Amino acid sequence: MFDIGFAEILIVSVVALLVLGPDKLPVAVKTCGMWLGRIKRSVTAIQHEISEELRVEELRRTTAISKEELEKELSEMRKPFKAAAKDVEDAVSEAEKTPTTEAASTAESPKTDSDKSST
Template structure:
């Protein structure tokens, strides 16, 4: 990751031994190890969250594409029914009131005809 070789690690160890001394060096190494572990854990957590968000985003895009395709197919399936509905509404059927008026008119005709026949 950092491309650090054995020679660089050896130089850092010697400098740390000279600066910190032999009594503080083990505690410093433990502290550095703890911080490196925490940083790696945080980086790993962030990477997993990012990959999860990317996966969720891809799933949302796929779902949106499939929904649009299904909506298009649904519209194609509805088209004949819409045309049939339009043709039925275009040919106006007589309303209930018109039918009642026609029935009343026929009753009047039959009653007038029966009066005439009598």
């Protein structure tokens, strides 16, 4: 992490021993170790959260791409069915517009002689 050699560590240790003294130095080293451990755990947790967020974002992106592809395929598959449904609707509407021969014959049948005499 840091480019600190043995000589630098030795100098820092001697200065710490002279400044803090032999009775406070172990407590200070323990406290520094504890803080460094907490910092490492925090950094590791943050890295883990970031990598998890990146993984989730990648999953969302691939899911969105897959969804678009599936919707595109689905719309292509629906086209023949929509055309067939439109043809059926057109045929039904044409059938409704033109009366059937049976209905036309009863609706427009001429009056018989008995019907004419009664009027």
